[in-house]
Amino acid sequence: MNCRQADIIIIGSGLAGLMVAEMLSPHKNVIVITKSSMKHSNSMMAQGGIAAAVDRDDNWSDHFFDTVVAGGFHNVEEVTKKLVKKGPILIDKLIELGVPFDKNEHGDFALGQEGAHGRRRILHSGGDATGKALVECLLKRVLKKVSIIEYEMAIDLILDDNGNCIGVNTRNTEGISFCNYANHTILATGGVGQLYPITSNDESVNGDGMAMAYRSGAELTDLEFIQFHPTMLAKDGMAYGLVSEAVRGEGAKLITGTGQRLMDDVHELKELAPRDIVAREIHRALERNEQLFLDITSIQDFETHFPTITSLCKSSSVDLVKGLIPIAPGAHFIMGGVCTDQYGQTTVPRLYAVGEVAHTGVHGANRLASNSLLEAIVFANEVAQNIMSKLDRPLFKKAIKVQKHRLNFELPTIEEIQHMMMTNVGIIRSQESLEKAVDWFSRYKDIVDHNHLLELKIEEKIICNMLTIGYLIATSALLRTESRGGHYRSDYPVTKPDQWYKKQIIRSLNRTEIKRADQECEQRKEGIVS
Secondary structure, three states: OEEEEEEEEEEOOOHHHHHHHHHHOOOOOEEEEOOOOOOOOHHHHOOOOEEOOOOOOOOHHHHHHHHHHHOOOOOOHHHHHHHHHHHHHHHHHHHHHOOOOOEOOOOOEOOEOOOOOOOOOEEOOOOOOHHHHHHHHHHHHHOOOOEEEOOEEEEEEEEOOOOOEEEEEEEEOOOOEEEEEEEEEEEOOOOOHHHOOOEOOOOOOOOHHHHHHHHOOOOEEOOOOEEEEEEEEEEOOEEEEEOOHHHHHOOOEEEEOOOOEOOOOOOOOHHHOOHHHHHHHHHHHHHOOOOEEEEOOOOOOHHHHOHHHHHHHHHOOOOOOOOEEEEEEEEEEEOOEEEOOOOOEOOOOOEEEOHHHEEOOOOOOOOOOOOHHHHHHHHHHHHHHHHHOOOOOOOOOOOOOOOOEEOOOOOOOHHHHHHHHHHHOOOOEOHHHHHHHHHHHHOOHHHHHHHHHEEOOHHHHHHHHHHHHHHHHHHHHHHOOOEEOOEOEOOOOEOOOOHHHHHHHHHHOOHHHHHHHHHHHHHHHOOOOO
C-alpha cells in the first residue's frame, strides 16, 4: 500500500479545515485530503453570513443569550461563551487574511438581521455568497504552503496498539489506496445532510467523518438534533438550492397559495422565529397540500442584494417579477457530532474534530442562524493553538494487515436510506416512526459495526457510512423522550426550561462579566476600541 507522512492530516476542505491549515502551515507540514473537489463543501455554499458582536451597540453577552435561547437551553455554557467572546477577534483575523466584508455607504459593516437574533449582527461578504468568499480567500493563501489532495476518500482511521489515532486510510477514484500517517489527524468532514432527500448540503456530505470516528471508538452525542432549514427553493417536488434566512431578515413574508400569512399566529417573531418552529409550520402546511411561497415584493433591489439566490431562481425558471419563490424545508445542519473538548480534542488521543462534524456544545438543540461559520473559525483557532502547544512524540507506524472479506449481500440504495430518514426521522417524529426506522437500520447492524473488515468500493463505503449514521440518529431520537429544538416528537410536548434553569443560565454570567461587556460596548460607541 502507498504511504504518506505529515505532521498534520486534515480531512475535509471546508472553512474549518482550511482555517486550521492556514494557522498551522507556517509551523507544520500539513496535508489536506478531500473527497471531491477542494471547492465542494457546505462552507462554499453558505449564503448566510457570519454572526459576531462587532457593532458599537452590541456585545457578546447579548449574542450569548440569543444563542442559548435558540439552542433550547441545551448549550454547553462555558464553550458558548468562548464562541461569542472570541468571535470579534476572529473576524479581525479574517480581515487581516484578506476577507472583504461588505460595508455600507458610511464605511461600517453592512450588518444583516436573521431569525432569533435580537439585533443586526450578521456580516456578509459578496452579498449572499459569504461562504464562497471565505473559502476562496483561504484557498488562495493555503495552496501556496499546503498539499491539498482532491478526489480521495477517507476510508477508516488508523489506530496504534494504545488506541492513539496515527492517521487515516484513503482511496482515490482510480481505486488506489494510501496509508496516511500523522502526529495529529483532524476531522473537518461536515455534517449529514445527504441522509435526507431535500437538503442544502453539498452532495459529498453524508456523515463519513462521524462514521469513521464511531468505528474508531470515539464518543458521539446529540445526533438527534437536526436542523431543517425552512426555505429551500422547491418546485414540482424538486429542490434547487437554499434561500437564505437573510431574505426573511430583509422583510420577505411566508405566504400560502391563497396569500395568507403563515406565521402571524404562530410566534411573536413571525418569519424570524427559530428555524425549528418555522420549518415545522411549513411542514404542516405542506402536509395539508398547501402551496408555500416567500413573498419578496417588499425587498428593494433584490437582485443586487441577493445575486446567488437570483441566479438560483433564474436557473429553476422562477419568475422574480411575480415576487414569489416556492419553498419547502430541507435538512441543513446537525447540532450533534463527534464529542470534543473546547480545544477540538476527541475522546480518541491525537484525533481532533472541527466544524459541523464536531460537537462542541455551542449550538445546543438548535443552531442560531449564522453561528456555524463563526464556530468554524473560532474552534479552528482553538485546535491550531492546542496542537502548537504540544510536543510531537515519535510516530510509530502500524502495519495494516486486516483480512478483508467480500460483501455477501445487497446494500440498500441511497434513495432508500433517504426515504426512510425523511419519512420516519424527519421534521416531526414519533415513537412509532422511530421504532420503524431503528428496526430497518438494525437489519444492517453487522455492516455498521464491521464494515471496516469488508472489501468495499467507494460507493459501497458511502452507503455503509450512511447506514451507520442513520442508525445512530434514529436510536438517539428514540431515546430522547422530549421535544426540544431540532428534535420534535408528536408524542411529547415541547420542553420549556423552567424559570429556575433560566435563572441559572443568567447567573452563569456574573455581574463582573456583564459589566465588562457593557463597558466594552460603551467604549466601541466612543471609538475607544475598534
